[in-house]
Amino acid sequence: MRGLVIKNTGSWYLVRTDEGQEVECKIKGNFRLKGIRSTNPVAVGDYVQIVLNTEGTAFITEIEDRKNYIIRRASNLSKQSHIIAANLDQSLLVVTVNYPETTTVFIDRFLASAEAYRVPVKLVFNKTDRYSDEETSYLEALCHLYETIGYACFKVSARTGEGVDVLREELKGRVTLFSGHSGVGKSTLINALLPGVAARTGEISSVHNKGMHTTTFSEMFPVPGEGYLIDTPGIKGFGTFDMEQEEIGHYFPEIFRTSADCRYGxxxxxxxxGCAVRQAVEQHLISESRYASYLNMLEDKQEGKYRSGY
Ligand SMILES: Nc1nc2c(ncn2[C@@H]2O[C@H](COP(=O)(O)OP(=O)(O)OP(=O)(O)O)[C@@H](O)[C@H]2O)c(=O)[nH]1
Ligand SMILES: [Mg+2]
Ligand SMILES: [Zn+2]
Structure with a gap:
């Protein structure tokens, strides 16, 4: 029987069969992603074959080839990776300029990683109801920056509903991954976008101005009509997993375009x-924050380490 993995809670996988039945499954056999050690061989968004047993549960016996997937290092020192989700049409990165703060380095690392995995990204700036004038101007400047590079930006408030209808249109007929720091409001936004769904939400800590990691497992919610929205646990960092140093510039679209004019290939x-990119930064044609993020990614390649802070 064929089905879609809609939730992954440690050792159990919840699979929705093509007939619409939901079955709890375990893995049988040894699934390996070519050469990559993964903490979860099967991910949300995977299409699988299952074999029912007499207790009403089932074994996953086969995974269909993935169109794409997003993967990250499981933890700071680990050589293992964690597949966040598979078979995505797009990813929405939920960002807040405050409560908690999302830095441009984090945004840019996420964008570059998604470029590497060929998953289109759009930026969703949430909590617009909560910002001071200064924070609102900063948000406007960020939208301008990222739209100029080619990333669509949406300004929303999951609390007041502002911008939610426009964002809902983006979900139709697509499998969409929601990512971002803990506490930015991914689950709250999912509840606003898909009435009837009850994603669990939590407060952000008043002491640390950070989320409390309320969502602990990825889960797919059906979008009315067609499509799915995937809620994920908040991420702290995004390591440059399996990315070569020379490649990093390819994943910053404006740096890549400009690099054609550098003296050396x-x-x-x-x-x-004769570096055209540095010249473009000096002339303010490439933003300093983007260039700084690029250097930041290059640096951790050189130091061979994963930066947990981003
Ligand atoms: N003011 C304001 N608060 C919001 C908004 N959206 C979410 N929040 C609040 O932010 C806090 C965190 O929201 P969650 O939806 O749990 O955040 P999350 O991104 O799912 O966090 P994790 O599951 O930990 O990754 C809750 O107290 C929400 O009520 C918003 O648009 N405006
Ligand atoms: Mg959540
Ligand atoms: Zn150059």
Whole structure:
């Protein structure tokens, strides 16, 4: 029997069969992603074959080839990876300029990783009801920056409903991954977008101005008509998993376009003479914050470490 993995709670997987039945499943056999050690061989969004047993549960016996997937390092020191979700049409990165703060380094690392996995990303700026004038101006400046590069931006408030109808249109007929720091309001937004769904939400800590990791497992919710929305646990960092140093510039669209004019083909845009990217930064054609994020990603390649802070 064929089905879709809609939830992953540690050792159990909830599978919705093509007939619409929901079955709790375990894994049988040894699934390996070519050469990559993963903490979860099967991910939300995977299409699988299952074999029912007499207790009404089932074994997952086969995974269909994935169209794509988003993966990250399981933890700071770990060599293992964690597949966040598979078979995505797009990813929405939920961002807040405050409560909690999302830095441009975090945004840019996420965007670059999604480019590497060929998953289109859009940015959703949430909690517009809560910002000061200064924070609102900063948010406007960020939207302008990312729209100029080519990333669509949406301004919403899950609390007041502002912008939610416009965002709902983006979900129709697509499998969409929701990502972002803990506490930015992913689950609250899902509840606003899909009435009838009850995603669990939590407060942000008043002491640390950070989320409390309320959502602990990825889960797919059906979008009326067609499509799915995937709620995920908040992420702290996004390691540059399986990305080569020379590749990083390819995943910053404006840096990649400009690099065609660098004197050297293998220019890393740091200190090489005739670097068109550095010149564009000086002329404010490429934003300093984007260039800083690029350097930040290059650096952790050089140091060979994963930066938990991003
Ligand atoms: N003012 C305001 N608060 C919001 C908004 N959206 C969410 N919140 C609040 O932010 C807090 C965190 O919301 P969640 O939806 O649990 O955040 P999350 O991103 O799912 O967090 P994790 O599951 O931990 O990753 C809750 O107290 C929400 O009520 C918003 O648009 N405006
Ligand atoms: Mg949540
Ligand atoms: Zn260069």
């Amino acid at each position: 293998n220019c890393t845009h740091r200190h090489e003479p």
